[in-house]
Amino acid sequence: MDEIRMQDYLKQLIKENISPIMKAAGFKKSSNNFYKDLGDIGWCFGVQSSSWNTIDDVEFTFNTAIFVPALYKILIEEKIPMFPKEYQGIYRRSISKLLNEDEKWYRLRTISEYNGLKSIVEMHIQEFILPRLKEITDINALLEGITQSKYDENPICIAILQKMIGKQIESEKILKQLYLQNESLKYRDFVLEISSKINIEIL
Incomplete structure (x- = not known):
């Protein structure tokens, strides 16, 4: 299989398996990024492709973060982005951390792997990504999450x-x-x- 086809499988996975779940949860989509505005904060979710992808081997992972417009404006001193991305937020967590794995990358090399990944990514989003984001509903909850986390902020x-x-x-x-x-x-x-x-x- 050539690289274009494998990239197409990833696009299809995002379109048919990931986007419907995120949009049903109230997220808007821009490229491979999703964002839900809650006012004082927002939820960020991104699908990151590996920079090491080859012709017959495509890998990707999931990243999450909480975007705080007022915090961003104080620190960055720039106009608040129309569509905040995961790297512009805080309390950033990859799917690896949510699963307590050293490094989690989903791999696409064959149609068989593509078919097998559909249910896995759906389950990871529904059981790990969304529940984790839904814990943070405002700045108070964000600070509580930071306090209880084993990762530094x-x-x-x-x-x-x-x-x-x-x-x-x-x-x-x-x-x-x-x-x-x-x-x-x-x-x-x-x-x-x-x-x-x-x-x-x-x-």
């Missing part, structure tokens, strides 16, 4: 989120620690800049 993001829900003292404590414990003048200036943007004094 950018403390700057946590401080900003704390301020967003009125936890001024907690936010101030994080920013002060970051400022005092880091010797990089450039990073300290960045912490001061963020503190100023969210109206917190740390000096």
